[in-house]
Amino acid sequence: MTIEEILAAAENQTFERKSIFIKPEDLSATLCALANADGGTVAIGITDKSRRIEGVDRHQDLVNDILRVLVDCCTPTVPVTSQLVICVNTQGQHDHVLLLQVEPSPRLHVNQADEAFVRVGDKTKKLGFNDRLSLMYAKGLRFFEDETVADASLDDLDFELLPKDRLWQNSS
Numbered sequence: 001m002t003i004e005e006i007l008a009a010a011e012n013q014t015f016e017r018k019s020i021f022i023k024p025e026d027l028s029a030t031l032c033a034l035a036n037a038d039g040g041t042v043a044i045g046i047t048d049k050s051r052r053i054e055g056v057d058r059h060q061d062l063v064n065d066i067l068r069v070l071v072d073c074c075t076p077t078v079p080v081t082s083q084l085v086i087c088v089n090t091q092g093q094h095d096h097v098l099l100l101q102v103e104p105s106p107r108l109h110v111n112q113a114d115e116a117f118v119r120v121g122d123k124t125k126k127l128g129f130n131d132r133l134s135l136m137y138a139k140g141l142r143f144f145e146d147e148t149v150a151d152a153s154l155d156d157l158d159f160e161l162l163p164k165d166r167l168w169q170n171s172s
Helices: 003-010 024-037 058-071 127-137
Strands: 013-018 042-046 078-090 096-100 117-120 123-126
Touching: 003 078, 003 096, 013 024, 013 123, 024 058, 024 117, 024 123, 058 096, 078 117
Parallel strands: 013 042
Antiparallel strands: 042 096, 078 096, 117 123
16 A cells, blocks of 8 residues: 555545554554454554544654554454555655554454454444354354353253263153
8 A cells, every 4th residue: 555545545444544642452442343353454653533644753662562552452462464654744754654454363352451342334343242242153253052041951851852872861
């Protein structure tokens, strides 16, 4: 991607712009959401609303914090590839924007607070318990058939339908 393409692109299901000054916990939600959904790209160093180019070159400490988010704030670690894109920042200086390419993951990724997110349109949505469970079913991490039924008892089983060569056969 070129800086012109990054600036022209609309934020959507797979693309987001973030300021270099983003809080790590806020970035972790976006990265987990992309990994839990269709994957996508986060452009760091451009404000998302005004598309002002801040760049990353003069903020190496913040870039290091951003790169640590993947390991320190996302469980499991979100797989990302990174790329620097040449630009000129709003102060007229040669600079770079950091692109983080997130692959869709077969695993469930959560932030440091054990919260799960998905990307829906151009928004990052925090999942409630039922939505998180549905995502785990969809990813094959849990199976409905393995769930316990709270009020079940042996009276709920029809022993006539069960194989006769099993040890747990009804002995009455």
